[in-house]
Amino acid sequence: MTESPVLTADDGAVRTLTVNRPDKLNALNAATLDALLAAFDAAAADPAVRAVVLTGAGPKAFVAGADIAEMAGLSASEGRDFSLRGQRLMRRIETMPKPVIAKINGFALGGGLELAMACHLRIAADSAKVGQPEINLGLIPGFGGTQRLLRLAGRAATLELCLLGAPIDAARAQQLGIVNRVVAAAGLDAETAKLAAQLAASAPLALRGILDSVTVGGECAIGEGLQYETAQFGLMFATDDMREGTRAFLERRKPAFTGR
Structure with a gap:
């Protein structure tokens, strides 16, 4: 039996959703996008859930991007459909009636950064790297990256990250307003749990x-x-x-x- 690409765990009123493809650095393929959409719909509808934490499995990545192997063979119309699929998920997260925290435990690149930016708050390990490297594949961000990055970090930073395609470290991401907090990697779980518990106890x-x-x-x-x-x-x-x-x-x- 194939393991689900998204794991769900509850701790009181906090639900944690974990993208579970560590062997692929949690890359977002179509099945994972659909599983995440279903998981966020379920969290929105569950009255026992008051806050959601989103993270990635394994020690290396939050989400390292969209699944390049799946994208490589797409036609133009299929590529557009894949973009719309991702944007539906990002919009679902952005419009959640409950606060969503991205716990960035490693690489958040391309679709991974787009996923994090759709969340309401972002807390990153000091070892994390974020970026929009699609230019290196002959692509542009397709899950809302140009738009949400523009709103978070401004025009100059958006053009730098998207045109050059180079990742930046967590400290620089915080300076640009892309992440809210940066903590030592060893304390990421505890700091995220504390923040989520505070939100879950709020009105x-x-x-x-x-x-x-x-x-x-x-x-x-x-x-x-x-x-x-x-x-x-x-x-x-x-x-x-x-x-x-x-x-x-x-x-x-x-x-x-x-x-x-």
Whole structure:
């Protein structure tokens, strides 16, 4: 029996999804893209899950890219379909109603960096390398790399990474805003678990409101974004969690959010 390309493990309200092709440096083929999409759909629908961690199996790679062996024989129309397949997954992650953390434990190159950039937060080992090397294959990024990198790191850094195709280290990636935090490789698991637990203990409806507001605001004029934020802010006043959070603050205790 073939092992699943995506492993799922729950620790309380945190679900960890692991891309499980270590012999291929967790390269994204069509089956893995589909398995990840199904796994994120399941996490979104499961009320017991409040935060998701995404990582790669093995010591070398988060995801080292799309599967070049699978791509090499594609026609132009098949290549377009493969791009759309990947972009569907990235958009699913980006619009998740629950926070998603990319735990970058090694190489995040090409489709791997695109996968990480679709997540809401990125924490990297200090030994990690990231980049968009598609130019070296006669390709361009196809899973949203030119667009999300532009929004995270700006035009100059995007053109440098995409035109030159050279990877950068985790420290440089943090300077450019591509990753949020860089930690010693030995402490990556513990630091990610701590961050995920903090998110899982937060108010789920407020988390979703923030995620939705940032996503909408990043894709529209500021006036529309402000209107959306105001609407979401008002909705929070109808939640039990808002009452619990404000009451706990006044009573000087930790809140216990229920997602209602």
